[in-house]
Amino acid sequence: MNSIHDYYSPNDLYNKIIEGLNKLGKDLSKVTLDDLQPVDEFHIRGDTATKELIELSGFTPDMHILDVGCGIGGSTRRLSHQTGCWVTGVDLSEGYIDTAERLTQLLNMQERVKFRATSALSLPFDDDSFDGAWSLQMNMNVEDKLSWLKEAYRVLRPGARAVLYEVCGNKNTPPYFPCRGRKTVP
Numbered sequence: 001m002n003s004i005h006d007y008y009s010p011n012d013l014y015n016k017i018i019e020g021l022n023k024l025g026k027d028l029s030k031v032t033l034d035d036l037q038p039v040d041e042f043h044i045r046g047d048t049a050t051k052e053l054i055e056l057s058g059f060t061p062d063m064h065i066l067d068v069g070c071g072i073g074g075s076t077r078r079l080s081h082q083t084g085c086w087v088t089g090v091d092l093s094e095g096y097i098d099t100a101e102r103l104t105q106l107l108n109m110q111e112r113v114k115f116r117a118t119s120a121l122s123l124p125f126d127d128d129s130f131d132g133a134w135s136l137q138m139n140m141n142v143e144d145k146l147s148w149l150k151e152a153y154r155v156l157r158p159g160a161r162a163v164l165y166e167v168c169g170n171k172n173t174p175p176y177f178p179c180r181g182r183k184t185v186p
């Protein structure tokens with residue numbers, strides 16, 4: 001888990017993003033989800049995939065969804081924006097969570113979108129706390145996949161839906177770091 005944590009530990013990421021927005025001439029009081037999309041959705045096919053997954057999710061405004069391995073919260077914010085639901089994002093990287101919180105404030109979405117720095121392997125939530133789970137390309141980083149899935153199951157209410165979007169390997173094309181599989185990463 002240490003190598004994954006180091007891999008996803010940026011230095012001063014929020015200010016670097018703000019610098020980039022300034023260089024593009026963006027008015028910081030009017031920044032949109034689409035302005036941030038090139039940097040805040042760390043998964044294959046970016047926001048195109050996120051929008052398709054939101055359509056498939058069936059999540060509604062009354063629901064509270066847990067985003068496991070949320071990164072800097074691009075898809076967390078988009079999920080809330082598009083469905084109206086409440087979302088709590090968790091991530092192993094304190095640097096990502098700090099950036100996620102600050103970007104969410106920049107977009108004035110902090111009422112419905114919250115974050116916590118924690119591991120997916122020990123979630124600081126009571127049993128049956130969430131109406132759904134959402135996790136985009138996090139599972140690939142975790143060696144003990146059954147444990148995080150059990151932990152997510154514990155905090156979901158009976159009948160809740162989980163949306164998982166993942167990198168998968170096969171015997172011809174194994175996944176490489178940062179994908180953690182028993183045979184690929186020492």
Ligand SMILES: C[S@@+](CC[C@H](N)C(=O)[O-])C[C@H]1O[C@@H](n2cnc3c(N)ncnc32)[C@H](O)[C@@H]1O
Pocket residue numbers: 004008040041042043068069070071072073074075090091092093096118119120121135136137138141142
């Ligand atoms: C490829 S990024 C995807 C981020 C986000 N879901 C997205 O699509 O933009 C993988 C994320 O999983 C997080 N992660 C890896 N292992 C984790 C763990 N055990 N618990 C929580 N988050 C973890 C990493 O810190 C990283 O932010």
